[in-house]
Amino acid sequence: MGEWSVAFAKAMSRRLLMREHLRRAALWAQKHSAESAWPFFDITEYIDPEFRLSPSLSCKLDQFLRGQPSGVKVTCRGAVRLAELRAQNPAMVPHDLPDLYEPLIRLYERGGEFITDNCGALDLTGVSFRPGRLQGNAYNTQVIPLNDAVLDALDAEGRVTFYASGDDRGTVFRRLLPQGGGQRDEVFSATLGWQPTTQLSTSGVDIECIQIYDQDAARLIEHAVLGSAPR
Structure with missing residues (x-):
């Protein structure tokens, strides 16, 4: 298929x-x-x-x-x-x-x-x-919204780890390790999609971020795209 x-x-x-x-x-x-x-x-x-x-x-x-x-x-x-x-x-x-x-x-x-x-x-x-x-x-909270913009934003070629800012968890970041090597840190914008960022840091040098599950990233992306409150 x-x-x-x-x-x-x-x-x-x-x-x-x-x-x-x-x-x-x-x-x-x-x-x-x-x-x-x-x-x-x-x-x-x-x-x-x-x-x-x-x-x-x-x-x-x-x-x-x-x-x-x-x-x-x-x-x-x-x-x-x-x-x-x-x-x-x-x-x-x-x-x-x-x-x-x-x-x-x-x-x-x-x-x-x-x-x-x-x-x-x-x-x-x-x-x-x-x-x-x-x-x-058998639980009542949906895993992921069935919205193409949210689904597309989750996908990338390579290994992806998602993060959220530790203060309000309203911003979602990802660290992408492409198959060809290297590393890219990006932040999600509802209007621009994934954009390069230097803010992502898990050591507290720039901003404190916490690693999140991909379904949590989906909810934050849904909030950014659709304006609904994260569940």
Whole structure:
């Protein structure tokens, strides 16, 4: 579903999108007694076991998904079936849960599929991690906003560490170690994006900064881009 170079360049946003899917899938699985199928399943099988796509749409979908990994097949089919079920019978689809498949659709759009390896880890091409247990993913705070500007700001080619100013944590910095060597320190601006800075210091020489997780950086970037209060 995408070139490897694109998948590697967008590895961070794709990892967070997968984590957001795990969270949403846990909430949907709990609501519809689909815990045994978590994290990749067709939720319509649990909402309305009798629901079927039209033969023509089902055939087109099968052709489109031919050759894709099993997790991609079941979630793409689930996304199409859920959309059709919602269109035909809106009352059957819950409105108190976040869209189940949107994070995965964004992940696919950003450069690739995923597989589950023999050890149970999720391999997203460029990054892999263990999904953990359903209960550990079933929380109400979203991992990452599904906003292209925020997602794009998280990605870079090379190793990235995020920092925030220690006083109000309203400014987000990153230290980038490009694959070709060297180091770049940058600060995020909603209007200019990432800009070079000499302010970043973890030793207190310039300003005191603290290292933060990438999902915390996403919230600060969201605040800068959209003007919403960091969660």
